[in-house]
Amino acid sequence: MFNSLTERLSGAMQGLRGKGRLTEDSIRDALREVRVALLEADVALPVVKDFIAQVRMRALGQEVTKSLTPGQALVKIVNDELIRVMGEQNESLDLNAAAPVVVMLAGLQGSGKTTTTAKLAKHLAEAHGKKVMVVSADVYRPAAIAQLETLAGQVGAIFQPSDVSQSPVDIASGALAEARRQFADVLLVDTAGRLHVDAELMDEAKAIAAAVNPHEILFVVDSMTGQDAANTARAFDEALALTGVVLTKTDGDARGGAALSVRQVTGKPIKFIGAGEKPDALQPFYPDRIASRILGMGDVLSLVEEAERSVDKAKAEKLAKKIRRGAGFSLEDFKSQIEQMDQMGGVSGLMDKLPGMGQIPDQVKNKVNDGETRRMVAIINSMTPKEREFPDVIKGSRKRRIANGSGTTIQDVNKLLKQFGQMQKMMKKFGKGGMGKMMKRLGQLQKMGGPGGFNPRMR
Template identity: 65%
Template sequence: MFESLSQRLSTTIEKLRGRARLTEENIRDALRDVRIALLEADVALPVVQALIQRVKVRAVGQDILKSLTPGQALVKVVRDELTAVMGSVNTDLNLNCPAPAVVLMAGLQGAGKTTTVAKLARFLRERKKKKVMVVSCDVYRPAAIEQLQTLAEQVEVLFFPSTGEQDPVAIAHAAIDAARKQYVDVLLIDTAGRLAIDAAMMAEIKALHAAVNPIETLFVVDAMTGQDAANTAKAFSEALPLTGVILTKTDGDARGGAALSVRYITGRPIKFIGSGEKPDALEPFHPDRLAQRILGMGDVLSLVEQVEQSVDKEKAQKLAEKIVKGKRFDMNDMRDQLQQMLSMGGLASLMDKLPGVGNLPDKVKSQINDKEVHRMIAVINSMTKKERRHPDLLNGSRKVRVAKGSGMQPQDVNKLLKQYQQMEKMMSKLSSGGIKGLMRQMKGAMGGGAGGNFMQR
């Protein structure tokens, strides 16, 4: 998300380098570029106009601190205003009520509502330690109830059964009663969607809302619809007392206009963003962090949280103990590390949160994908157990056999072995010199450019 916007803003800021002061004259062209970039990102026109005006008022004539360039000063102003437009801070779910806390999910058909219900259920169970039940009041879409039941089993939450012959309000009341009896903390209610906003849909969801009186009413909207996402959310917010918005399919939205428009247009906070189909692909929405990502500053806080949640702590502990005892880092360990990387959303997800990645050439960024990681795992899987424990056994004939078994070439096996040797050398530094030895090794690798060769083919 925001690739083109990030590139355009980086180019604009570069033009201001070397200026001693931001004036109306030298910032006019920069703001024109920012305006065009926002419009191309499908940000709603009223949002663009308000944002540009606020940036202009704050930036023009601002004295530049000694430690800052004009470009950096403008970055700070733009970052602050982007954050303000998107809502300043993360707005958490309000679950402060007698159990069960009822959360009503609304949205158009095709926005990923049912999948998002499951993702949110998993989020509440794992991160908030809540006992969660889900129920479907969608009695129109074929297999909607069965889909939610399957997803509920995957994310390990309670499912309240319903049928297409039942009345949505009756289903909801029965689910609330069941949730009370089973001491459920949160009940998530999935509702019917339509291909477009119509009177029948609005009447039904209004009746459902009045009947269950939810603590949270969340609107689920497809980020790929751009400005339409903000307009649809506005229509729903006028019909229902929405408490927040969840943006879905943000991984397929290279422009990002919806994220910048929804809060301003609706007045309702974006509470979560979803990307991908996996049950863990839902993140709390942090406007300040997203503004930094737009401007190529990365999002280290989200990266740390992602690592905390995704890393298998037991495996990590075992590896640490093994290395400290002086035992050799082998191919099994390397495969575990590669699989952990994939479990954290893959290379693209990790790189997106690192500062400066937006400034990398397109040719380099295009090589940052998970295909190479999967190839490396395939090569390791083609080795025997003994070869994975003792990679030195891999002579010419063994390499040919491993290459054939994984559908690769012998040179691919050689590249993997070279990357393994770099990792093994780093791990041996840790066992011999502790953390200081490892840091010296990393510093040397970064200085010599070795770190950049890891994923090159």
């Protein structure tokens, strides 16, 4: 997410960071680059104009001209304005209502409402300890109800059956009655995708809302639609009185125009962003962390939180004890670490949150991909238990058998063994904790960077 915007903004800001003095000309040149970067990211024009005006006003004021490091002060202004445009702080779901709290999800066709419904159910259960029921009021899309039933089973939510012969209003009303009977804390109502120009379907959405009186109405939108996401959200808001927005498919959005436009255009907060198909690929939206990522400063705090959720603490402690005993680090341990990293979003997800990634050329980043990690797991799975524990026995004939079994080449096997050897050396340096200790060090880095990951040395 934000790859192109990060590259352009980082380039514009990089030339200013080390300057001891800024002129009106240098500020004007930098803001021209910022304007182009925002427009190329498909940010809505009114948002771009307001953003540039606010930065210019502050940049020409005393907080820059009187600063000992004016270039860095201007970078901070851009950071602050990005946060302002996206909403200052995270606004979570309001669950302070009599149970069951009804949350209705609406949006265009193909925006990802059904998968978002399941992801949100998982988030509410794990992060808030809520008993969640889900129901599909989509009687138009083939297999929509069956899809939600399958996803509900995966995330441990209560699924309320519905049928295409029923009316969406009856489905939602019946689900609310059943949620009360089963003492559910939250009822998530997944509605059919509709165009905002489709008066009949919009009237149906209004009728569903009138029937179940949702405490939250979330607009689910594909982030790759750019500024159109904000315009569509505004149209839905006029009909349904939205309480928030969920941006989906942000892992495929290299521009970021939707994230920078929605709040300003609609006045509605972005509450969650979805990145990927996995049930846990839904994150609360933090404007300060996103601003830090846009400016190439990473998002270490989210990375640490992801590690807290995803890393198997029992496995980590078992590995730590094993290494402390001097028992060594085996290929089985290596595989476990790879799988846990995959649960945290894979290599690409980790790189997106690490500071300085915006400065790494695309051709370098493209060489690091999650297909490589899956290939590594396949190679290790093709080994015998003895080979995983004692990799030194893996010679010519064994390498051929492993390569054939994993659908790879002998060169791939050699590469994995070399990477494993490097990991062994790293584990000796860590001494204990493996991935857990790495996350602790990243947490210390975040504290050094201050709130939102902004490096105080850049102020």
